[in-house]
Amino acid sequence: MTLFQHSPDGDVVKRAYQAWDAGDWQRAGELMEAAVRQAPDAPGSGTLWFDAALAYKFLRDWPKAYELGREAAARASRGQQDPAFWNLGIAATVLRDWSTARDCWTGYGVDLPPGEGEILADLGITCVRIDTATGQEVVWAHRLCPTRARVLTVPFDPSRRFGEVVLHDGAPNGERIVQGRRYPVFDEIMLFTASDLATLSVTVTAATADDVEALLEAFPRHDFGAEVLTSGEVLCKCCSEGSLTQERSVEAGEQVVLLAAPEDRATELLDEWRSARPDGRHWTGLHLAT
Structure with a gap:
């Protein structure tokens, strides 16, 4: 040479x-x-x-x-x-x-707010396809930088958690459409920061859909998470990586709700929810989801 x-x-x-x-x-x-x-x-x-x-x-x-x-x-x-x-x-x-x-x-070519150290920007809401113990799941997340996002929804697979920060790739692989607005779906590369909020499961009985909505809105107000178990949708790979229109629809009756909060705080919020309309709201069986 x-x-x-x-x-x-x-x-x-x-x-x-x-x-x-x-x-x-x-x-x-x-x-x-x-x-x-x-x-x-x-x-x-x-x-x-x-x-x-x-x-x-x-x-x-x-x-x-x-x-x-x-x-x-x-x-x-x-x-x-x-x-x-x-x-x-x-x-x-x-x-x-x-x-x-x-x-x-x-x-x-990305504009970020000036600063030093860890990047904690507000780059909006997106979706991330995370890896779970049973496969993959698309969750909603808040982008902290061009490649990191904090999970905002309670994953249906309890091997993953609300509040995790995930590292995701830069090329979208699908999209979700909500009320006419398009949100990209990014593939997870790795778990970046774990969450200490384990997923809880509770059985609730609600007289109306509005009662269910009230519960689902109560937990996020305190920076916690809540998700009706039956709201999950199983998709094939092709559909998951395509363009999918989503609408949240809740129903009255008895159903399982997944929660992300310390157990004592979850109990307090459930009791507050029930006491606001004791004739139409009930909960039982709060436990660690498995």
Whole structure:
């Protein structure tokens, strides 16, 4: 090998993308890095740096994705929505390197409020498809930064919790439509911050749908969660990743409600709800959901 090389080894690059096509991310990342380090600033090197970092992102090897992602971002144009900044922003967020993450979002073209440390912005409401012990579930969440969101609904699978902060990908994979407004569905990458609010289950009896609505509204007023168990809908993969119109509809009668609150506070709020209309509201059997 000569001391100065003007372009990456074509044979190594070819084998790298063969490994890529086969889904062998480890081999692809290693070969891409080996090739691009031969000529780190050659024309087109930014693509190799980016793809190498992306391979390690797929592997969830965040330190390596961060290392190679910095090289890709250094060769990207700022303010042009270059994905090199987005992927480095994800890796930096996982590693809690908030200054780099902030710089990445700015480099991509996202406006964030000024500040230092952990990013806790208000980027609106979205949906996230989370992984559960039994499969996947789409939950509503509040976006804290371009790649993190706090879960606002009580997951139907108690292996996941209201109040968790999840890390999600940047490309939407489906949408939910509520009252004519479209909300993207992002796929979860990983659980970022756990929640200490375990899911409780209670059986309630309500004379009217309005009584049920009153219960569902009482818990969020105190930053807790409540969800009627029967409001969940099982979808196939195709439908879940498509465009789905949703309308919340509750019914009177006896039903199970999932709650996210400390047990003593849940009891207090349930008692307050019942006492407001004791002739039409009743609850029993508060317990930890399993």
